Amino acid sequence: MSSIISVQNISKVYKVAKRDEGVKAAFRSFVKRDYEYIEALKNISFEVSKGEIIGYIGPNGAGKSTTVKILCGVLVPTEGSCSILDMVPWENRVKYVSNIGVVFGQRTQLMWDIPVIDSFGLLKDIYRVSEKSYRTNLEEIVSIFGLADFLTTPVRQLSLGQRMRCEIAASLLHSPKILFLDEPTIGLDAVSKVAVREYIKRINKQNGVTVMLTTHDMGDVEALTDRVMLIGKGEILYDGSFSLMKSKYNTVNVLTIDYDENMSISLPEHTSLISNDKGRAVVSVDTTKIPVSEVIGYLSSNLTVYDINVQSRPVEEIIAKLYEEYHI
Numbered sequence: 001m002s003s004i005i006s007v008q009n010i011s012k013v014y015k016v017a018k019r020d021e022g023v024k025a026a027f028r029s030f031v032k033r034d035y036e037y038i039e040a041l042k043n044i045s046f047e048v049s050k051g052e053i054i055g056y057i058g059p060n061g062a063g064k065s066t067t068v069k070i071l072c073g074v075l076v077p078t079e080g081s082c083s084i085l086d087m088v089p090w091e092n093r094v095k096y097v098s099n100i101g102v103v104f105g106q107r108t109q110l111m112w113d114i115p116v117i118d119s120f121g122l123l124k125d126i127y128r129v130s131e132k133s134y135r136t137n138l139e140e141i142v143s144i145f146g147l148a149d150f151l152t153t154p155v156r157q158l159s160l161g162q163r164m165r166c167e168i169a170a171s172l173l174h175s176p177k178i179l180f181l182d183e184p185t186i187g188l189d190a191v192s193k194v195a196v197r198e199y200i201k202r203i204n205k206q207n208g209v210t211v212m213l214t215t216h217d218m219g220d221v222e223a224l225t226d227r228v229m230l231i232g233k234g235e236i237l238y239d240g241s242f243s244l245m246k247s248k249y250n251t252v253n254v255l256t257i258d259y260d261e262n263m264s265i266s267l268p269e270h271t272s273l274i275s276n277d278k279g280r281a282v283v284s285v286d287t288t289k290i291p292v293s294e295v296i297g298y299l300s301s302n303l304t305v306y307d308i309n310v311q312s313r314p315v316e317e318i319i320a321k322l323y324e325e326y327h328i
Helices: 023-031 064-072 093-097 116-126 131-145 160-172 190-207 218-224 242-249 292-302 315-325
Strands: 003-018 034-049 053-057 079-084 100-104 178-182 210-214 227-232 235-241 252-259 271-277 280-286 305-312
Touching (some): 003 064, 003 210, 034 064, 034 079, 034 210, 053 064, 053 190, 053 218, 064 079, 064 100, 064 178, 064 210, 116 160, 131 160, 131 190, 160 178, 160 190, 190 210, 190 218, 218 315, 227 242, 242 315, 252 292, 292 305
Parallel strands (some): 053 210, 053 227, 178 210
Antiparallel strands (some): 003 034, 003 079, 227 235, 252 280
């Protein structure tokens, strides 16, 4: 499948003024200013095919937002090339932005002092959306995200969760081909998160919308993405299947066993007892040394077992392990 996003050897260097603390240093900086150069991105390259949902993850300061801003045409890279929808984002701005939707969790595209619906109308005119398409998209989005109760409320009076739902809705009014989402579910409650995730999956499946998701919420990544890219210190450190990454780093499973409390529990090698109280034991299993099925078989042979629950390591812990391995 041909690439819809092609990034080749992109680097971005920021020139940042610096000075020592104190009044003297402040006055000296007026005469001669010192600078340092921060390399936010270091020669990164990747391809994205039409209809993919990519999880772009990494710790704070890794280069995620810088990458997204370059892909949106907001920033110009220091070196390298980028082609999206056969356009260079920072050179074909007007034509390019009509094909993309963008949500920055810490920024707003809505007018602060006017009702939400007026902001939507303004965006309709900016993107030159036909009245028919606008009404169709608006009706669907308002229904799915539950916006009807506050469409006439000024944006400044909305809660964070309400505003984020409106921000995502605003990015979808013009039926974009690519959606860039930077922390899209920040501030959302559980119900709203599910609604947002389901809508993203729907437009991806039905309309072939390509989605690039930047987030610290691993629930979003797990629910939406098949492929993840890990960036750290400005470099792409991992690019591949999310499920394979989980299987590689999910080396510990936890078993909760309900058994006859009159019996004495024993464990095979490569397991450890976390707790044991009144017929309920919690056991940690090193899956690199012994399969969970073998542990269950051993316990079933040596105990009267009523129930066994298997829990994988939380995704957040797996990602933290990944960060640790790459020293980021």
